[in-house]
Amino acid sequence: xxxxxxxxxxxxxxxxxxxxxxxxxxxxxxxxxxxxxxxxxxxxxxxxxxxxxxxxxxxxxxxxxxxxxxxxxxxxxxxxxxxxxxxxxxxxxxxxxxxxxxxxxxxxxxxxxxxxxxxxxxx
Numbered sequence: 001x002x003x004x005x006x007x008x009x010x011x012x013x014x015x016x017x018x019x020x021x022x023x024x025x026x027x028x029x030x031x032x033x034x035x036x037x038x039x040x041x042x043x044x045x046x047x048x049x050x051x052x053x054x055x056x057x058x059x060x061x062x063x064x065x066x067x068x069x070x071x072x073x074x075x076x077x078x079x080x081x082x083x084x085x086x087x088x089x090x091x092x093x094x095x096x097x098x099x100x101x102x103x104x105x106x107x108x109x110x111x112x113x114x115x116x117x118x119x120x121x122x123x
Contacts, residue, residue, distance in 0.1 A: 002026040002112055006096050009117030012086055020081040020117060022096030027112075029072065033103045034079040035110060036070065038092035038119075048094070049081060050103035059103050064090075086121045093118050 008020040022034060035050040049070040050059045058070050069082040079096060094117050097110035104110070 004096055004098060004112055004114035006094065006114040006117040009094060009119045011120045011122065013123050014087060014121055016086050016121070017082070017084045018086070018119060020083060020094055020096075020119070022079045022081075022114060024077050024098070027098075029077050029079055029098065030074045031101075032098040032112075033101055034070075034072075035097050035099070035103060035105075035107075036079075036081045037095045037097060037107055038090075039095070039116075040092040043092075045095070045107050047105040047107070050105075051079060052103045053101040057103070059105075061105075083119070086119070088121045091119060091121050 003025045005023050008018055031053055033052045036048045037045050038048050039045040048061055048064055049068055051070045067085045071080050096114050098112040099110040
């Protein structure tokens with residue numbers, strides 16, 4: 001069974017940091033582009049970051065550039081999203097998703113999804 005599981009979310013004060021993890025079972029993440037998306041209440045799901053397969057190129061939406069970092073650990077079959085300098089507007093459920101080899105910002109292009117992890121930024 002192909003499965004993605006996110007973890008690492010939580011409640012953090014503005015300016016704080018978290019490390020979100022995306023672990024896979026049933027398939028090898030290195031063979032896929034992995035995207036991180038988030039969805040806040042009443043808003044559409046938006047792409048946050050992506051790391052492609054093969055080249056390992058990384059991509060970030062403008063609002064998180066310089067604050068978020070995506071990375072892979074192939075030995076652990078996991079992808080991470082380090083989120084720093086968090087702001088209240090970063091509050092959302094964060095999802096990881098897998099698709100072919102190449103990153104894409106459209107959520108509909110992804111085949112496999114995790115269940116999400118909640119990130120809440122509040123003082």
